[in-house]
Amino acid sequence: MVSNSEKYTEKKARRSLSEEKRHSIAGYLFVSPFFILFAIFGLFPMLFSFYLAFFKWNGLGEMTYNGINNFTIIFNDPIFWKSIYNTVIIGLLGTVPQLIVAFLLAYALNSQVLRFKNTFRVAIFMPYVTSIVAVAILFSIIFNNQSFGLVNSFLGIFGVEPIVFTQSEWGAKIAIAAMIFWRWVGYNTIIYLAGMQSISNDLYEAAKIDGATLTQQLRYITLPMLKPFVLFTVFMGTIGSLQIFTEPLIFFGGNLREEGITVVAYLYRDAFENNFFGTASAVAIVLFVIIMVFSVINLLVTNRLGRGKARKA
Amino acid sequence: MKQVAINQPKKQPGRFILYGLLIFAGLVSLFPFYWMFVMATQPNHVINQTPPALLPGAELVTNFTNVLGTIDFFGAMMNSLIVSVAVTAGSLFLCSLAGFAFAKLKFKGRDVLFVLILITMMIPPQLGLIPTYYIISQLGWLSDLKAIIVPGLINAFGIFWMRQYIKEAVPDELIEAARIDGCSIFRVYWNIVTPAILPAFATLGIIVFMNVWNDFLWPLVVLQDQSSHTLQVALRALSDSYNRDYGMILSGTFWATVPLIIVFLLFNKAFISSLTQGAVKS
Numbered sequence: 349m350v351s352n353s354e355k356y357t358e359k360k361a362r363r364s365l366s367e368e369k370r371h372s373i374a375g376y377l378f379v380s381p382f383f384i385l386f387a388i389f390g391l392f393p394m395l396f397s398f399y400l401a402f403f404k405w406n407g408l409g410e411m412t413y414n415g416i417n418n419f420t421i422i423f424n425d426p427i428f429w430k431s432i433y434n435t436v437i438i439g440l441l442g443t444v445p446q447l448i449v450a451f452l453l454a455y456a457l458n459s460q461v462l463r464f465k466n467t468f469r470v471a472i473f474m475p476y477v478t479s480i481v482a483v484a485i486l487f488s489i490i491f492n493n494q495s496f497g498l499v500n501s502f503l504g505i506f507g508v509e510p511i512v513f514t515q516s517e518w519g520a521k522i523a524i525a526a527m528i529f530w531r532w533v534g535y536n537t538i539i540y541l542a543g544m545q546s547i548s549n550d551l552y553e554a555a556k557i558d559g560a561t562l563t564q565q566l567r568y569i570t571l572p573m574l575k576p577f578v579l580f581t582v583f584m585g586t587i588g589s590l591q592i593f594t595e596p597l598i599f600f601g602g603n604l605r606e607e608g609i610t611v612v613a614y615l616y617r618d619a620f621e622n623n624f625f626g627t628a629s630a631v632a633i634v635l636f637v638i639i640m641v642f643s644v645i646n647l648l649v650t651n652r653l654g655r656g657k658a659r660k661a
Numbered sequence: 662m663k664q665v666a667i668n669q670p671k672k673q674p675g676r677f678i679l680y681g682l683l684i685f686a687g688l689v690s691l692f693p694f695y696w697m698f699v700m701a702t703q704p705n706h707v708i709n710q711t712p713p714a715l716l717p718g719a720e721l722v723t724n725f726t727n728v729l730g731t732i733d734f735f736g737a738m739m740n741s742l743i744v745s746v747a748v749t750a751g752s753l754f755l756c757s758l759a760g761f762a763f764a765k766l767k768f769k770g771r772d773v774l775f776v777l778i779l780i781t782m783m784i785p786p787q788l789g790l791i792p793t794y795y796i797i798s799q800l801g802w803l804s805d806l807k808a809i810i811v812p813g814l815i816n817a818f819g820i821f822w823m824r825q826y827i828k829e830a831v832p833d834e835l836i837e838a839a840r841i842d843g844c845s846i847f848r849v850y851w852n853i854v855t856p857a858i859l860p861a862f863a864t865l866g867i868i869v870f871m872n873v874w875n876d877f878l879w880p881l882v883v884l885q886d887q888s889s890h891t892l893q894v895a896l897r898a899l900s901d902s903y904n905r906d907y908g909m910i911l912s913g914t915f916w917a918t919v920p921l922i923i924v925f926l927l928f929n930k931a932f933i934s935s936l937t938q939g940a941v942k943s
Contacts, residue, residue, distance in 0.1 A: 367840070368767065370846060371766045371767045371768055371846070372766075372767075372768040372769065374762065374766055374846040374847070375762045375766040375767070375768035375771060376768060378758045378759055378761065378762035378766070378850075379759045379762050379763065379774060381755050381758075381759070381814070382755065382759050382778065382815060382817075382820060383774075385811070385812070385814055385815045386781060386815050388796065389789075389793055389796070389811070389812040389815060390781060390784070390789060390815060392789075392792065392796070393788075393789030393790075393791075393792035393793040393796065394784060394788055394789045394792075396789070396792035396795075397788055397789055397791060397792055400791065400792065407795065449686075452682065453682070453683070453686055456679050456682050456683050457683070459679055461676065461679075462679065462680075462683075466929075467687075468683045468686075468687055469933070470926070470929050470933075471686075471687035471690050471691055472683075472686055472687060472690050473929075473933055474690055474691065474694070474922065474925065475690055475693070476936075477871075477921050477922065477925040477932070478694075478918050478921060478922075479874070479875040479877075479892075479893055479896075479917070479918070479921070480875060480877060480893075481875075481877055481893040481896045481897055481914075482896060482914040482917055482918050483693075485896060485897075485899075485900045485910060485911070485914050486693055486696075486697055486911065486914055487693075488900070489700070489907055489910070489911065490693070490696070494709075496708070496709050496710055496712075496713055497713075498696065498713055501712045501713055504712075530689070530690070530693065533686075533690075534690060535936070538933055538936070538937050539937055542937045587785075590785075591785065591786075591787065593877075593878055594877045594878070597897075598897060598900065601900070601901055602901055612787055612878070615787060615790070616878070616882075619790070619791050619794075620794075620882055625791050628791055629791055632787055632788050632789075632790065632791065633788070635785060635787060635788070636784070636785055636787075636788045639785045640783070643783055
């Protein structure tokens, strides 16, 4: 700490001991609510999950030790593997096209000649503001199985027979991915736009003087400078995809079919519909491990790419 | 214009593509909202016809009356409001208090504790779902809004964010001066720190409020009585009702969405910047 006047230094010296003590007491007091609440609702449940994963329990009766059986049970359950497969496919279908489109939209919105910029921005961002439940209900009706469903009646114009979305392997995944795409594309557009606006105009100016074409500017300036933002959206997209739950639950109306069940939906069904708390905890641990692996990979990639470069984010 | 045009299309076709792309994207973004409104005004037999109606009908009031007969719409909205306001107010207070401590107070183990908080951000919420449910049931909080509010107060991101902001926005000298004048440390927080970080309250507040308002999994698990349902859980119950009255269902989702859209349109600048700030800074 820097003191301004002699008088102040003197005063500070006189009360420094008690001041230090006061700081300590206040500091511990101010941060304690987090740690107390976290101990009860964060740490304890987390440790208990690890414990529970080795027990057989229906939530009410006795817990019986089950060894690694819970893990054997889920690893031998084809639906569990299906849920992982579905999660990955839905995640890829919902996220990859979304990020590409978001990039294009951000690039268009960043154009200097564009008018009504804010109107476009607000329109594209609006889906993000609605609740996932409302979106999922709306899209489950848009992707209705019958010929009067909006998507089916559109396909009907081209003579396509109505698709039974809730029972079709790809239909279910596409419908769920569409919900994710629609809700998140605007959000990522805004992130990319923020990134593009943080790039100094001097760079483009210099490139122009050197005779760089638009494609060259995009490739050598915009994309490299945007890397931290792209990594952020990829990371959030990955973690978010691994936790998809609401969309399939609403889309299948409580009857979670294997065409669209995701890992978290599998966990939910095991725990709160079948009362298999032990195997559900085992699922939670597997999910935790998968998310940790992705986070570590992301951290490593970010560190490597960020090294020696001025970070923007 | 001071700024140099970045990707200025030199010919009309470039501009045409630019506007075409954005108009198409805007229409795709907005159409579902419009269609939700159309369906909310149509009787069921019109909805079940091919091709589907694309213009509003006359059943706006009837459909919403049916919603009110199926779920306690306003009760659920009230529950959502109570939960969201309580969590937002509570976590803004706790996060800024802890953020202040981490930014400006000196105490042993401060940096270790802060790193611990950052680490907790990496734990996926589903990991502790089952035991937390068990704790809540042991506390007798099932179907009680406390089940959402109390665990919702833990917000590691909020503490991190407040610490960064307070570090920059409040000069050390100001705090020292106030201490010399005899202010208690809590009064320094209350009279000096909080007024200086109002923008941080606003942005974090929007993020927290939206997250709580839209949360679904946890409320679905712990709010079992219909009277305790938040809007999201009530909407789910609405769409699960046996008679698939689409006009009624979409009337429910439409009226649940309208307040959000109004608030968003009023504060869209603050909204967008807070969500990107929260994202890009983390």
